[in-house]
Structures are given as C-alpha cells and as structure tokens.
Amino acid sequence: xxxxxxxxxxxxxxxxxxxxxxxxxxxxxxxxxxxxxxxxxxxxxxxxxxxxxxxxxxxxxxxxxxxxxxxxxxxxxxxxxxxxxxxxxxxxxxxxxxxxxxxxxxxxxxxxxxxxxxxxxxxxxxxxxxxxxxxxxxxxxxxxxxxxxxxxxxxxxxxxxxxxxxxxxxxxxxxxxxxxxxxxxxxxxxxxxxxxxxxxxxxxxxxxxxxxxxxxxxxxxxxxxxxxxxxxxxxxxxxxxxxxxxxxxxxxxxxxxxxxxxxxxxxxxxxxxxxxxxxxxxxxxxxxxxxxxxxxxxxxxxxxxxxxxxxxxxxx
Numbered sequence: 001x002x003x004x005x006x007x008x009x010x011x012x013x014x015x016x017x018x019x020x021x022x023x024x025x026x027x028x029x030x031x032x033x034x035x036x037x038x039x040x041x042x043x044x045x046x047x048x049x050x051x052x053x054x055x056x057x058x059x060x061x062x063x064x065x066x067x068x069x070x071x072x073x074x075x076x077x078x079x080x081x082x083x084x085x086x087x088x089x090x091x092x093x094x095x096x097x098x099x100x101x102x103x104x105x106x107x108x109x110x111x112x113x114x115x116x117x118x119x120x121x122x123x124x125x126x127x128x129x130x131x132x133x134x135x136x137x138x139x140x141x142x143x144x145x146x147x148x149x150x151x152x153x154x155x156x157x158x159x160x161x162x163x164x165x166x167x168x169x170x171x172x173x174x175x176x177x178x179x180x181x182x183x184x185x186x187x188x189x190x191x192x193x194x195x196x197x198x199x200x201x202x203x204x205x206x207x208x209x210x211x212x213x214x215x216x217x218x219x220x221x222x223x224x225x226x227x228x229x230x231x232x233x234x235x236x237x238x239x240x241x242x243x244x245x246x247x248x249x250x251x252x253x254x255x256x257x258x259x260x261x262x263x264x265x266x267x268x269x270x271x272x273x274x275x276x277x278x279x280x281x282x283x284x285x286x287x288x289x290x291x292x293x294x295x296x297x298x299x300x301x302x303x304x305x306x307x308x309x310x311x312x313x314x315x316x
Contacts, residue, residue, distance in 0.1 A: 095123050183206065204229070232294070
C-alpha cells in the first residue's frame, strides 16, 4: 500500500535523524529478564568475581576466594560471610531498520519507513549514550547496508546516513518485486555476529515473517536481548466509510473503494488476523514486541513502552 501522510513525514534526512540525539537521553532499554533491572549503561554479567559492582553478602562456601570474606560481618555474625560482586562487561548492540517498499505507507504524520528510521536511530543514540558500542543494518527489498559496532558518534551518524539514503529512494512508483524474505536475510547476518550478550533492536512491520523468522529470533534471544519495535499505521484499525486506497504489488496496482462493505470487511479481517497472529507470535517467542504508531511522535511512544515493559518485568 502507499499513500501520503497528512502532513510531511514522507522521507527523512540524515540531519533529521542526527537531531534526535537529544530526544533519546531519557529512554532506557531492558536488561535480561533474569536480573529484573533496567539497563542503565553496561550490561551486568551473571559471572561472579572481584568486579566493580557489589551484589550481595552470603555465607562462605567451600571454594570461595578467602579474599572475598567480609571480616567485619563475619565477626558480628560469628560465621564466615563473603561479599559477592557482579562484573561489568561490554554490551555491544545492533539496530535493524526496515526500509522495504511495504514500509512506504502512512495515513497520518509519517510513513512507516520514517517511523522505523526514527525508532532505530533513537535506540542507537541511547545505546551510545550508555557507553556501549553500537552498529546496525538497514535493508530494503534489494540490498542490505551495514555499520559495524563502534563506540562513537560517527558510527551512529553513519547508520543514520545509510538509513536516510534507503529511505530517500522509496517512491510510490517503485516497480520492483517486494521481498518478504529480506528480513530473514538480515537476521541471518545478525546471527553470524551476535553470539552472546548483544542487545538487538529490530524496527519493522514484520511483513512476510514466517517460521524461519521465528527460529532466527529464538536463536538470537537465547543468548542475547532482543527487542522488536512493531511499526504500524492505525489506518487499518479504523477504516473510513468512503474514499479508497491504492494497493500495490510492485508493478501492478489496484484501487479499492471503501464504499463497498465487502472491501471494508476484508481489510478489517486482514488487520484483525494479523494483529492476533503477531500477539500469538510474541507469546511464543517470549520477547518484547512494542507497537509504535506512525500517527504519533516516535520518541514519547518508545519511552513510554519501555517504561511499561520495565514495570512488567519488575512485577514478575
């Protein structure tokens, strides 16, 4: 589908994305569920040792390093007690931005492609602000661009530039064939890099997802943190009674009229089925899938959704 947003938001520039740096400062990403804490910089490792962050006091166990004994507490309790620390280690991140032709649709404020670009770069700026390395992938129906993780503003700006370039090439007159398998190809590349303790953020509408997508996300989430930012346009949730929409399958286009009850019912059923399918998929995967609407500003939505996710994690 393709159509212009109400005002602007058709394309995004590198300068637009760079300017989002300040909007990302109060956004926080979740740590792995086992810790029930928010990520506020480096990832806390499950490894134990003489690290930088105090974790707890516990009774001495055979094999513990005697240098970890807290002698004051030991004297007070009359039994050996050790201080346990959590080591801090680097947490590299990979951000994925979907810029396929199916993302070139928007009924209000912005195209899905623009919202995905904003969400991805907001994530990248926040990760860099936490002191970690960040890189990413941007892809369309024909190519994949990569920026390797670095701890520098230049890395985020390079990612913003690649996203803006692919975003700018999206046009309603696109005649190529949509590539539903492109997301899987990107996830395969990520799986070849992110072997352990990465943060992976995917900004996409997940069009064309299937069993391979599910298996790749399960593989990635088994040893990394994965957050899916589900980009959607609310148009399908509240169809008008009049007017129409142009549906494109690449080189072929057709106009559907909302005056026809059958057309409205078919599109409405499609939207409901897709929403149910993605909710079921989220439950099966057991990872955050946060819905980001094209009709509202991206930064406040991302901030609010991550705060809600953190609250749910603490409740578990």
